[in-house]
Amino acid sequence: MIQLFFIFFTINEITGLEFEKSLDTNVSDIVSCSCTTGEIKLLNETCIAGVLQNETCPESGFQCCAPCDSTCLEINDWFVEHRDKFCRSLGGTCKHDSNTCNGNYNSGMCGGKKWRKCCTPPDVFKISVLSYTVQIILIIMIILTNGLVILRTITDKSLHTVPYVGICCLANADLLLAVFWFIIQSLTFYHGTMIMNVNKQFRHLLDLAFVCEMKIIIQILLITLDRFLAVVYPMVHYKWTQARVLTVKKTIIISACAWSVAALLGYSRRFSGEWVSCHRIIIMSIFRTIVPLCVTAVLNLMIFFTIEYKSGVSHVCKEDISSSKPSESKKIVLSVQNKKAARTVGLILISILLAYVPLRIITMLSICEVYMGLYEKLSDYIVFAKLLNSLINPTLYAISTPTFINSVKKIFIKRRDPVTQNQTRSSNLSKK
Known part of the structure; x- marks a missing residue:
């Protein structure tokens, strides 16, 4: 018992001396650190x-x-x-x-x-291997689909009209958005952190990607405005087309001007102070995204209302078109074409609404701090929603537009022409 007491006393004395020494060194360090x-x-x-x-x-x-x-x-x-x-x-x-x-x-x-x-x-915004792999697959599909829309619109003269050129400009914005996000996500995956932690200048990539988002929203509004004039005010639209007020070149110029507006809206995040203010982010999100998309939705509803109720051709058969007078059949065909075009634009609008409105809500909830850490937790969903929208837009256009489908078919027909010619030549020789 005495030995145990002696051992305990010795250990206590040693630890006490060590504590006093560490305390003396800390005090000496503080004394040596001048802070007057x-x-x-x-x-x-x-x-x-x-x-x-x-x-x-x-x-x-x-x-x-x-x-x-x-x-x-x-x-x-x-x-x-x-x-x-x-x-x-x-x-x-x-x-x-x-x-x-x-x-x-x-x-x-x-x-x-x-x-x-x-x-x-x-390690903020760190991307997993699975998430990055899926994003790469989506981006490849986006490049193929949007690239096909752009190339066919440029090379096929039958697509050189105002609506098709407008869709081509939308595909251009979708393609650029995918390219910028591919660069952003590749840098984030390689460095294992958000790109601004790697280099402050990489923030411009995020700004450019947001500019593409604004261009998509503005472009669908411009396309809907053209269809609205063509359906609700057909005579005005016809006169403008005949007077060359609405031309393909002017459509391209308007789209270029839309890029300027998109750049202004995109870079306004730099000086608006919306990242630090709840009411500012709500106002700017409504002004930049919610209002243009709501206006586009209202215009689409007015287009459908005009086609369905004023023209009275909700269901038209080929027999009805052939049996009617030439002037009436032309009106029916035009009404059916306008209805299909409006349906295509409406589907693309729904895709954009489902992609961008939830994203703006997530941003607003994050800045207003309704849910702590929400933006980082849903960062993968935010990127996937943008990429899926850029893939769905050209896909909807490609499968629901007969003129574009026929234009794509021409590529395969031209490739098969030499084969068919050789077959006909061989058949002719065999007959002789």
């Missing part, structure tokens, strides 16, 4: 007002924080509660960029002055 105007903190602690670089001694494991009074603390707490929600939804922390960051600083996600930046974790 601020407060000494550990390097892994956050200095709200920033770090005084001239008075910091990282070799001792301490830093000198700039003084922060009660007003400074209250302002910081207000920003944390009201303006830092999107940064927190990514798992990041808003703080003075002179503090150490276990990750990378990103601007535009925190409230307050420019030096308050979001310190995002190093």
